[in-house]
Amino acid sequence: MEDKKYDVFVVHCNNSDDNNFVQNNLMPWLKQQNLKTFLSDEDLLPGSEILPGITRGIHQSRKTLILLTEESLKSQWCTFEIIVAFEKAQRENQMSVILLLKGVDKEKLPKNGVLQAAPSIEVLESDTWKDTLGKYIREEISIPMILQNGNVAHGLVWSHFTGLLDPILPHLDEMIQETDVYKSNGSCFPIVLYELIPEDCRLGLLPSKGSNGNITYVASTKLKITNRAGNEREYELRIFSLKDQNDGKEYFFIADQPFVLNTFRHVEDDNGEDEETTQRNLNLNVARFCYTMQMILDHPEMKRQWKGNRARLVQYCDGGKESVEDILLKAIKEDLAIYNREKIDWFNSGLYREEQSYDYDAYICAFKEDIEEEKKITEFLERHDVSVAEGRSANMLGNTHLIGKSRWLIFLLSKAAMHDPEFTLEWLGTLQEVLNKGHTLVVPVILEEDREYGIPEVLRWVTYIQKMEGDQDNYMQRILKTIQGGPVPMDIKSYLPAGNVAYGLALGYVKNYLNLILQDLNSAFNKCSEPCQRHFYILLPRSCKCKNTLEEENDHCIVTKHDTILLYTAPNGRKYSCDMYKLVSGQGRNKIDYILGLYAAPVLCLYQMIMIHIGGLKEEEMYKQRQEFSTILYGMLHTQLGDKANLCRFVEFDGTRLFYTTIVYYSMPLGNREKWEEYAHVIMITTTFGTGVADGRAKWSPVAHWSHSKMTAGQAILDAIKREGQN
Missing domain, CATH: 3.40.50.10140 (Toll/interleukin-1 receptor homology (TIR) domain)
Known part of the structure; x- marks a missing residue:
């Protein structure tokens, strides 16, 4: 690591109690340890700009020591310093932040990513905490060592949010109010989507028909077909009934169980740990998932767009003291009481209106x-x-x-x-x-x-x-x-970087999507009305911009939608389909190809995170995480999918460059497969500057191509098909 001018940058609130502790207790001890410190109210040069000065001080310090008290958590200046410190930690890949808790319970701190992972010390009456502080200041810890699980949860939250909640919650009113069930039972049917979260991540509580305990399937409501990442999808929500066992009154509700939670379950099953360790890991990951999801649901901007609270998390434990039916019934009654008492018109209530009027x-x-x-x-x-x-x-x-x-x-x-x-x-x-x-x-x-x-x-x-x-x-x-x-409050929970989402997105994409749709993809090819390329084309634009369809027309090709093919039906009834496209190309438009293809949904998720603004992601970071997503994805394919991955063709392009990845490394001798990640890393670097086939290992490696002309998605697919034929 590069030499730093200071050992410790001290962050604290500028009130009398915190000042006294820092000046009379903390600073003398740091100086006794021969540690060079930066204290903003002392070390900023007179007349210098405060914001750049704080930023420089943090970047010139090995560690940032944050004194967290009830007052500092309310301070806008402390929030700014904390954000800068954690962003520095992420960019340098080192956990350079230490939390010093004085009268603050760590369990009440935001659980997002690096904040939860940062080492913390509770200030006690005895001075034993100083020994631990000295140890944390001197040791170096890389972020990947401590953040992987947190990143999985964060990535899965955004995958679920952009894939389901964000598309349907703006339309939840009409989806519910247009049903016959609501028209007959509106007074006991809240306009809320209940997200049921089991602590053991075992899904299946909600029946597709009939009953499961006291929960009975009643009907379904559908959202009009929507194009998402080049794929048509029909959103279907199920309506259930639940009777109050005390008075026999029947209530109705819409509920879902986030399918992404399967990822946590799969990972723990693969690890093969004992039951106690498995449940402890699941509890931690579910807590991270729920915290990040609740942060999004509670955000003022989301409430404004959805006209109020339109989703609610309901956590439960099978065999717990309180049954899931009782927990759910209590939530339904609370939501009905709020709705029926206030009859809030969220757009006109002024709840999120500015205190000040503007011209x-x-x-x-x-x-x-x-x-x-x-x-x-x-x-x-x-x-x-x-x-x-x-x-x-x-x-x-x-x-x-x-x-x-x-x-x-x-x-x-x-x-x-x-x-x-x-x-x-x-x-x-x-x-x-x-x-x-x-x-x-x-x-x-x-x-x-x-x-x-x-x-x-x-x-x-x-x-x-x-x-x-x-x-x-x-x-x-x-x-x-x-x-x-609306204006966004300056808040740690809203702005603090919550870690890298690429790992969670890649793992969820493999476990919860590719693993399902590839199970019987050959049967899907056989359903096609025209002879189709026997590969599934997945597009990964570097820009992360995914159009609603792959259709296009230009001088090189005409791409039109030909059909929609069902790929897989999940146990919960969700249907996974893919559009079939007709590609017309060649001189005189005499060459015709048919393909099944779409954009990778996690890439669209990254783009939506920056568009929504509360995802803690900036454009420059989006590009890095998109590339990291690809690298992690390719590394997972052979371990998670086996030979099924041979059916995939990943096409990477950014408008000026094309990197086409064919998973042909399965033809390598089994003993050489562990070399794949090493080869892939080398090939990705060489193709950035090279032309044609990457190197002499081409029969084991992805086919790589460089194009100086601007390429559309259709051109990239055609180029991939052409090179597939050449190899």
């Missing part, structure tokens, strides 16, 4: 060289009924009256703008003002990344939007989506 939706501040870009954004926003303040200029200080009348302040930050001292001073000063108020009403837009210095560290705690190379209007769509939402 304008947005004020745009642009550097003198970026005025043309500012005009484009203004025109785009105004076309979508967003009012933009008039009389803008690059001088923010001269327009404070307009800024105060605008709900959102949009900074356009080009390389030239970030290198201009006067402009930088103004937007940094405004950021500090926002931090003091405790709400994020600022949207920095990175027009051009400074490749030498990167994105300013002080922006990492706030929702910033980056315009990528070749991006014409997508970044403006993201600006619009941000403005249409």
Whole structure:
């Protein structure tokens, strides 16, 4: 690790009790240990900018020691310092954060990723805690050693959220209210989706027909067919009834059990641990899953979009003191009491309305060289009924009256703008003002990344939007989506990076999707109305942008949907299907191919995480995790799927490059399979710069190809088919 200027950066709240403890107890001991410390209120140079100064101090320190008290958890400044410290830990891959708990129970802290994994010490009356602190300061711990399980839970939460909850919850009202069951029993049918979470991750509580105990299947309600990642899907929710055994009254409800929980069960079954260890691991992972999911469900932006609380987690333990029926009945009655008592109109109640009224939706501040870009954004926003303040200029200080009348302040930050001292001073000063108020009403837009210095560290705690190379209007769509939402509280739970989601997404994709649909894929090929390529094409765009369909038409090919093929029906009744496409190409359009193909849903999940804004993911990190997802996925295939993986063809492309992966390494001698990850790593690097087949091991390795022309998904698939024929 590179040398650091300081040993410890100390984070604490600037109140009398915390100050006294730091100055009279902690700092003298650190100095006795010959540890060089950075204390922001002492070591920041007079007149220097506070935000950059704090960031530099954290990055120049080996460890960050965070004194957590009831007061510090409420402090916006402490929250900012904590976020910067944990992001530094993730980027350096070292657990460089130590929590010092004074009057705070760790069980009550957010359980997301690195915060839960960080070593913690409880301050006691005796000084024994100082010995442990000294040990933690001196030892080096890499994050992968401690975060894998947490990452699995986090990835599975986002997979479930983007795959089911986010598509259906905005439509839950109509899905329920249009049913005959609701029309006849509306007073005892809450408009809530109940997510039933068993501690042992064994699903199957909800019957597809008939009854299971006191829970009876009644009917189903469906959401119109929706395209998702190039695949048509019909969302079906089941309606159940439950009788109160005390008075015989019957209640109705919609419920689901997250299928992704199977992943935890599969992992523990594969590990072969004893029952006690298995259940302990399951309890921990379920707790992580529920905490992260609850954080999303409770977020004000989600409640605004869904018109209130539209989903509820119900945890239960088979054989526990309280039956799942009793727990569920209690939840149903609580939700009905709230709904029937208040009859809340969530859109008109003002629950999430701003305390202050504004004359304008947005004020745009642009550097003198970026005025043309500012005009484009203004025109785009105004076309979508967003009012933009008039009389803008690059001088923010001269327009404070307009800024105060605008709900959102949009900074356009080009390389030239970030290198201009006067402009930088103004937007940094405004950021500090926002931090003091405790709400994020600022949207920095990175027009051009400074490749030498990167994105300013002080922006990492706030929702910033980056315009990528070749991006014409997508970044403006993201600006619009941000403005249409509400102000987001500066909060550890909302902003703290919760770890790498790639591992959980890959594991869930293999266990809960590929493992199912590949079971009888050959039968699916036989159902096709036309002769079809006998491979399942899975697209992984580097940009993570997944269209609703693979259909396209250009000079190279015409891709049209031909049919929808059922691949698998799960025990809970969910149907897995895939669209069949007709590809017409060649001179004179005389070549016709038929394929089964779609985008990888986890890649879309990554993209949706940055679009939703509360996922703790930025665009630059999205690209890294997309690549990591691919690497982990390929490494899992042979151990998890065996020869079934031969049916898959993974096509990676990003509009200018194509990396086509054919899982042909199964033809390798069995003893050489353990070399696959080593080979794959080398090949992925060489194909970034090479042309044609990667190297002499081609018969064992993926077929790799480099293209300098811009490629669409259809072109990438055609190129893959062509190379398959050549090999």
